[in-house]
Amino acid sequence: MPKYVLTGADGNLGGVAADFAVEIAKPEDELVFTSYTLDSIPADKLKRWQDKGVKVVAASYDEPETLKPVFQGAEAVSFISTWLIGDRRRSQAKNVIDTAKACGVKRICYTSFVGAGSTAENEEDIPFLPRDHHFVEQQIYASGLQYSIQRNFLYADNIPNFFAPSWKFTENRWLTNTHGSRGAYVARDDCGRVQAALLLGRGEPNHVYDVTGPEAVSHEEIFDFMCKETGYKAEFVDMSDEKLKKYWLGRGLPVNVYGDFSQMRVSGRVGWTSYTFSGSVRRHFTSGPNSLPSGNPLDFHSTLQRKQFSH
Incomplete structure (x- = not known):
């Protein structure tokens, strides 16, 4: 009776993974879901999982002693980084791997995260967003454990929540230095389904999957779509790196913060966010013993059209 442990089942991504794991698990599979506190899981969802035979327990990345009894006898453990950045996030990941x-x-x-496979010799040369993930991947490789790693692209779901509201802060403009480059934004639900599938042994062993959307879109296309759906009136402004830097420093952004901020934007333009199609994942969105989730990945427009917009 193989045991599979999914940590972070209370989160947005983990919750999707948990539901899909329940859906595709075999009768002989033992599923264990964890959360840092069970209070963070809605009661109806908790009951639904437990009624399906899932064991749901509290365990914290910060406290290895809480992880040990959960991990004992497990075939595989899946974990998701927290929103923390830097040393504590890395320490949490190391606790999971070591335990x-x-x-x-x-x-x-x-x-x-896409870009974590960077071969840069100096960590400072790795783009800001995947930097911690690069560290964690190296810890996994060094552990000698078998692994299944998915490098998710930016979530299309976050565009209405984070991108669009920021335009009011910049005088009803979207300021960008991407110059028409495209990115294959991915549906978070697809990432969650891939996570569950990998946990339960689908896919190839010791393999890294780039999980992106099936189409690449530009910032201008995103902007036009959001304005059309919401009725919002704003201006799309493509700026040079230097002009964008001058703007943000003029708004009072500290120089040391801008270093990370600008690297994130410029890196998006020159490569690590310029993935086009999720070929590796799309080949596995099929049926078969080693396949990932069946069905087709959601494209950018389909993902956002599921959202509720206020006009």
Whole structure:
């Protein structure tokens, strides 16, 4: 009776992964879901999982002693980074990896980020967003554990929540330095389904999957779509790196913060967000013993059209 542990089941991504794991698990599979506190899981969802035979327990990345009894005897453990950035986030990941190895877990699964496979010799040369993920991946490789890693692209779901509201801060404009480059924004639900599938042994062993949307879109296309759906009137402004820097520093952004901020934007333009199609994942969105979720990945427009917009 193989045991599979999904941590972070209370989160947006983890919740999708948990539901899909329940859906595709075999009768002999033992599923264990964790959250830092069970209070963060809606009561109806918790009951639904438990009624399906899932064991749901509290365990914290910050407290390895809470992870040990959960990881004992597990075939595979899947974990998701928290929103923390820097040393504490890295420490949490190391706690999970070290505890998994000490408990005899055979395989570790991790939700990483596109760009984490950078071969830069100096960490400072790795784009800001995937920097911690690059560190975590290196820890996984060094552990000697089998692994299944997915590098998710930016979520299309976050555009209405984060991108669009920021335009009011910039005088009803979207300021960008991407100059028409495109990115394959991905549906978070697809990332969650891939996570569950990898945890339960689908896909190839010791393999890294770039999980992106099936089409690449530009910032201008995103902007036009959001304005059309919401009736919002604004201006799209494509700026040079230098002009964008001057603007943000003029708004009072500290120089040391701008260093990370600008690297994130410029890196998007020159490569690490310029993925076009999720070929590796799309090939596995089929049926078969080693396939990932069946069906087709959601495209950008389909993902956003599921959102509720206020006009």
